[in-house]
Amino acid sequence: MTLRTAPPDRPLTDRIRPEHEPYNLREYEKHGGYQGLRKALKMAPQEVTALVKNAGLRGRGGAGFHTGVKWGLVPMDGSAKQKYIVANGDEMEPGTFKDRLLLEGDPHQFVEGIAAAGYAIGATVGYVFLRAEYFLAAERLRKAIAECYAHKLLGEDIQGSGFTFNLYLHTSAGRYICGEETALISSLEGKRAVPRAKPPFPAQSGLFGKPTVVNNIETLCNVPHIVLYGAEWFRSISKSVDGGTKIYGASGKVKRPGAWELPMGTTAREILEEHAGGMRDGLKLRGFLPGGASTDFLTADHLDLAMDFDTIAKAGSRMGTGQMIVLDDHTSVVGMLRNLEKFFATESCGWFTPCRDGLPWTERILRDLEAGKGRPGDLELLQQQTRLLGPGRTFCAHAPGAMEPLQSALKYFRADFERGIAGTAPAKVA
């Protein structure tokens, strides 16, 4: 077994070979795989948690909660007989495709990460909650899990450490709300994916009422590297106060849509202009959603901002998943918002009435504005929706997420909406 001489700058994608089968267990171990887990098993669980805390790893699912802090909320005094670790691989945030690439490209990296995380919080069972349509990721993950069972890297007494960890794959049947961590827990219990009130937080009472940690796939993939190379190294590969790299992405009418692992805090300009190749010929950038459908628009004025959680929050948006959706000057803003709000309306779980009824209402107003049949007062109505369905007024984050692109579009592109009111010039249509 070889340990590499220098730690990698791009740890998450270091072993991924595009268009190739992922490394099997033997190849993965040859390239330094399962060294992180082996090292973790020789540490005290709380030491692993402290290391992750010091590394400054923040949740890559979009909320950016400190991973080590989340783990630290789990009781470690022996009071809980059963604890669970759950990987959130629902990835249904429109515009987001990073977890699929990680699972298809290097499934063992993920398995190693969730096993180490399970060890840190004292969970003996882990579940991978994977969205239904990721068939290839599911197939490769099943194969990796089977290899690990066959080589005592999963199951009873892993590598003679006394630590037992069983890992099961749950493939979903499709609903966006499953990505919300308490809704995901409901779904894993075989119920409708309805979110739960917090507190209690999952770390105290989660799956089947047991202490549970839910972490995003990309988050967990970072864990073996942090254990192996240390907190200082993890902070050194970042350009931001938060540690590590980030799988950034871009979709829309850029020259080369894709995903790239770059230092956390890389600017939006570098991602969109260097890596995505800039806009297609003849098109101009009007705005972008920095990290999925449920984040506020930013504009060309924000391109020099560092894509990290705090910087993007200060600019009035969220980094979210870091996978940008680009709006060009030939695409209808109102049409794009109508598409987004239709998505959120369809995917509301229906539990919270203002969400269930307010989102389709919003969609109808936008549909009229898109067709040039809006009424005077529609913009004020939309503005009101963004307040009534905003943070602090709803049962979960679904409706506030839906309002983020809308409130920012009304701020930056108001004239486009005004043109949709009947009797004025027709709305600009692509």
Place this chain on the structure above:
Amino acid sequence: MLTPEEIKEIEHELAHYEQPAAATIEALKIVQKHRGWVSDEAVADIAAKLGTSPASVDSVATFYNLIYRRPVGRHVIHVCDSVSCWVMGQTRLSDALQQRLGVKLGETTTDGRFTLLPICCLGTCDRAPAMLIDQDTHRDLESVEDHRLDAILEKYK
């Protein structure tokens, strides 16, 4: 009645959970894999197997996008209608499919070959627009010439 094979597969999944009813989604997917859809009778049979009520199983079955409570065609086409695909022209793709197949979204062709459904983001936004036919993702469908669409559909008999 559940078949012995379905029962065996459901029992395998049951073993992974503290509570039998947690395997409801797996059980629905197993039955659908074998029969194409989930009938009222299957809902009742799954409920009996998992020790829960048919109403409870049906509340789950009707919640999730990919459990079919009505018969579908031999192949199901899911065309992505989320934002990245929309920006890249998914409306053209969706219109072309509806025209080619002579059905609207949510309908099945008269020969029972295809059911056409919308679906939210397939997670392949860098190669939009995209659609899923059975378990195959088809990408880069920005310009859909008739012959290209036909060549894709031809693979599904």
